[in-house]
Amino acid sequence: xxxxxxxxxxxxxxxxxxxxxxxxxxxxxxxxxxxxxxxxxxxxxxxxxxxxxxxxxxxxxxxxxxxxxxxxxxxxxxxxxxxxxxxxxxxxxxxxxxxxxxxxxxxxxxxxxxx
Amino acid sequence: xxxxxxxxxxxxxxxxxxxxxxxxxxxxxxxxxxxxxxxxxxxxxxxxxxxxxxxxxxxxxxxxxxxxxxxxxxxxxxxxxxxxxxxxxxxxxxxxxxxxxxxxxxxxxxxx
Numbered sequence: 667x668x669x670x671x672x673x674x675x676x677x678x679x680x681x682x683x684x685x686x687x688x689x690x691x692x693x694x695x696x697x698x699x700x701x702x703x704x705x706x707x708x709x710x711x712x713x714x715x716x717x718x719x720x721x722x723x724x725x726x727x728x729x730x731x732x733x734x735x736x737x738x739x740x741x742x743x744x745x746x747x748x749x750x751x752x753x754x755x756x757x758x759x760x761x762x763x764x765x766x767x768x769x770x771x772x773x774x775x776x777x778x779x780x781x
Numbered sequence: 782x783x784x785x786x787x788x789x790x791x792x793x794x795x796x797x798x799x800x801x802x803x804x805x806x807x808x809x810x811x812x813x814x815x816x817x818x819x820x821x822x823x824x825x826x827x828x829x830x831x832x833x834x835x836x837x838x839x840x841x842x843x844x845x846x847x848x849x850x851x852x853x854x855x856x857x858x859x860x861x862x863x864x865x866x867x868x869x870x871x872x873x874x875x876x877x878x879x880x881x882x883x884x885x886x887x888x889x890x891x892x893x
Contacts, residue, residue, distance in 0.1 A: 698878045709885040710825070717878065759824045768813045768873040770881050775824040
């Protein structure tokens with residue numbers, strides 16, 4: 667199989683604090699991971715592409731200093747939402763690709779609420 | 782810009798009927814196509830992949846691909862209320878390590 671585990675599944679934080687979300691590929695090495703954001707009843711929005719050992723590539727309009735991505739190993743990528751504000755409240759989802767395979771496998775998602 | 786288009790729906794079908802979901806894509810060079818199912822409040826789940834023209838069947842699901850028409854479809858036979866979800870069509874760009882291009886999804890509602 668291809669299992670991607672994302673943690674935490676839900677988090678509530680105070681405005682101005684930072685939140686870290688982890689994405690792990692459990693049974694394969696993920697050369698590339700992707701981070702998405704999804705607002706209620708809207709489509710997936712790609713935020714950034716993360717490659718192991720290199721800097722993430724951010725989509726236009728996504729603040730790289732606010733959404734810090736680290737892909738330190740072939741099985742772990744993290745997204746840190748810094749200085750969170752209520753408008754950052756959303757569903758954040760990671761996905762991972764095996765080398766040479768095009769389909770993406772998604773983590774369970776993280777529901778972030780900033781109060 | 783490479784695009785994937787889907788009708789947003791909702792598509793409403795009665796239990797036991799065939800649901801037909803359609804998708805068109807703009808990049809004629811695309812070779813790999815996927816259907817994901819997303820339940821409300823959950824992340825997408827891969828249900829079908831298709832790479833060659835024609836039909837591919839997996840249980841109650843049939844994916845159909847027509848590269849000449851740049852058209853992908855998903856048929857769900859004997860639709861069940863548990864099939865009610867948003868179905869996302871995705872196309873792989875011809876570049877390794879790049880994200881799938883997703884359509885906005887079609888919401889399917891199966892009534893019992």
